[in-house]
Amino acid sequence: MLNFTVDEEKCTRCGECAKDCPTGVIEMDGLPVVRPGSEVRCIECQHCLAVCKPGALSVFGKDPANSLPLKGMFPDPATMETLVMGRRSVRRYKKEGVDPALIHHLLEVASHAPTAVNGRPVTLTVVDDPDTMDRLRAEVTAAALNLLHTDGFPEGWERIGDYVRGCEDGTDILFRNAPHLLLASAPEGALAPMADCHIVMSYFDLLASSHGLGTVWNGIARALISTILPQFKTRLGIPDDHIVACVMSFGRPAVKYHRTVQRPGGTIRRVDF
Ligand SMILES: Cc1cc2nc3c(=O)[nH]c(=O)nc-3n(C[C@H](O)[C@H](O)[C@H](O)COP(=O)(O)O)c2cc1C
Numbered sequence: 650m651l652n653f654t655v656d657e658e659k660c661t662r663c664g665e666c667a668k669d670c671p672t673g674v675i676e677m678d679g680l681p682v683v684r685p686g687s688e689v690r691c692i693e694c695q696h697c698l699a700v701c702k703p704g705a706l707s708v709f710g711k712d713p714a715n716s717l718p719l720k721g722m723f724p725d726p727a728t729m730e731t732l733v734m735g736r737r738s739v740r741r742y743k744k745e746g747v748d749p750a751l752i753h754h755l756l757e758v759a760s761h762a763p764t765a766v767n768g769r770p771v772t773l774t775v776v777d778d779p780d781t782m783d784r785l786r787a788e789v790t791a792a793a794l795n796l797l798h799t800d801g802f803p804e805g806w807e808r809i810g811d812y813v814r815g816c817e818d819g820t821d822i823l824f825r826n827a828p829h830l831l832l833a834s835a836p837e838g839a840l841a842p843m844a845d846c847h848i849v850m851s852y853f854d855l856l857a858s859s860h861g862l863g864t865v866w867n868g869i870a871r872a873l874i875s876t877i878l879p880q881f882k883t884r885l886g887i888p889d890d891h892i893v894a895c896v897m898s899f900g901r902p903a904v905k906y907h908r909t910v911q912r913p914g915g916t917i918r919r920v921d922f
Pocket of ligand 1: 736737738739740865866867868869870
């Protein structure tokens with residue numbers, strides 16, 4: 650049910666909604682209307698609502714007045730470039746946690762990231778309480794060290810075992826003493842579970858950095874929780890049929906960076922034919 654309505658007074662009949670609909674659901678009949686029989690093609694992108702300049706169009710019962718206006722609101726390119734190049738992987742954290750309201754706001758905003766076929770397949774599992782994080786840290790570290798000292802790490806995961814060995818002196822190589830953890834998972838059967846999760850996580854990474862928070866992508870924790878010690882996937886309440894695609898530690902940084910690093914550029918090829 651699209652619940653597609655048009656305010657006839659406000660509509661300028663410009664046709665932008667029909668032109669921008671990616672699946673041709675809308676056509677112009679004086680006013681924009683839903684093409685008969687095409688409702689099933691709607692991918693719920695809401696472009697029709699977003700592209701309507703006078704805010705005359707509503708879909709799924711959404712009031713355009715509740716959308717954020719965009720004019721002049723995007724960050725300028727220099728700010729965006731500095732954020733992309735200036736965010737760093739933070740491995741030193743303050744003990745105090747981040748306000749849960751801010752964490753949940755950032756997760757909500759990050760969830761606006763694009764996904765394949767515009768579904769909402771990604772589940773974000775967050776440890777927003779530093780005491781819970783301390784218990785999880787202690788249990789995962791103990792289990793990982795126990796595995797190292799008994800059966801050893803499974804074939805193919807020896808490198809993770811080497812990292813875990815670094816925890817023997819009490820250093821938290823696994824979670825870098827961060828007070829929070831974020832895991833992105835999606836059903837194995839989704840169209841693009843890995844990509845969907847990584848995009849949401851990347852958005853969260855940049856958003857968190859823009860708020861002065863520190864983050865570090867945590868491949869070690871992902872390997873442990875998703876595969877090597879799967880009991881923690883269950884304990885964290887992540888559904889069995891989900892792939893844990895990426896994990897991130899975050900919190901208030903106890904380190905400040907003053908300039909960008911100077912990386913060699915990536916491989917960029919220009920094609921001409
Ligand atoms: C998928 C992925 C997994 C990562 N896993 C870890 C990790 O387990 N522990 C860690 O300290 N850093 C991890 N990193 C961070 C990288 O090591 C880091 O991006 C790199 O050192 C460059 O530093 P920068 O992010 O400050 O530019 C990971 C990064 C990515 C993209």
